[in-house]
Amino acid sequence: MELETERLTLRPWKESDAEDLFQYASSPDVGPAAGWNAHASVEESRDVIKNYFSGPETYAVVLKETGRPIGSVGLMIGKDSHLNLPDTEAEIGYWIGAPFWGRGLIPEAVKELTRRGFEDLNLQRIWAGYFDGNVRSKRVLEKCGFRYRYTKNNVSCFIEGDLRTEHIVCVSKDERLIARQARELTNHV
Numbered sequence: 001m002e003l004e005t006e007r008l009t010l011r012p013w014k015e016s017d018a019e020d021l022f023q024y025a026s027s028p029d030v031g032p033a034a035g036w037n038a039h040a041s042v043e044e045s046r047d048v049i050k051n052y053f054s055g056p057e058t059y060a061v062v063l064k065e066t067g068r069p070i071g072s073v074g075l076m077i078g079k080d081s082h083l084n085l086p087d088t089e090a091e092i093g094y095w096i097g098a099p100f101w102g103r104g105l106i107p108e109a110v111k112e113l114t115r116r117g118f119e120d121l122n123l124q125r126i127w128a129g130y131f132d133g134n135v136r137s138k139r140v141l142e143k144c145g146f147r148y149r150y151t152k153n154n155v156s157c158f159i160e161g162d163l164r165t166e167h168i169v170c171v172s173k174d175e176r177l178i179a180r181q182a183r184e185l186t187n188h189v
Contacts, residue, residue: 007063007065008063008105010109012054012060013054013058013059013069013072014060015049018042018043018045018046018049019042021048021069022039022042024096024099025038025039025045027098030098034093035157036157036158055080057074057075057113057121058072058073058074059073060072061106061109070099071094072094074093075121075123075126076092077123078090082129085125088123088125089125090117090123090125091128091129092114092127094106094110094140096109107144110144111144114126114145114171114176118173123173125171125173127169127170128170129166129167130166131157131164131165131167132164132166144171145175146169147171149170151167151168152166152168
């Protein structure tokens, strides 16, 4: 399945994307802020594609103007999430290469995948987490309508021995509908 936005195509990852993935995932500015080690080789990136990015709702974020992946976005539904969710809820995760920060591209991808979750997959809530100090990720979620719910301390991440504080946010299908109706009313006034 492919999803389209104004500037992006969201599509399944391919093993042939490994070099593009490595180009951005090898940056020390990207992975460690999200709780994973920077990739050390193209082979490691290929393994990540095969073992982690092969899920049914995990997408390469592809810039239409180049046709190349610049990040990733995915939904982990129900028991596949890190938050022990029911099957009617999901957790969203995302990242984008540092050269593309500040352009509104990842909020564009998150909004589209949130739309898919609510409209196509009939999810009732979508959750997300960001680690303390990851201001960019927090801002993405605020732009996409997610609201703070709670904080978890001493959360382990993919960096061995690293425990962090994680802030959990959520948006519900009903909240999204109310926000859309409010925007439509404002536009008609």
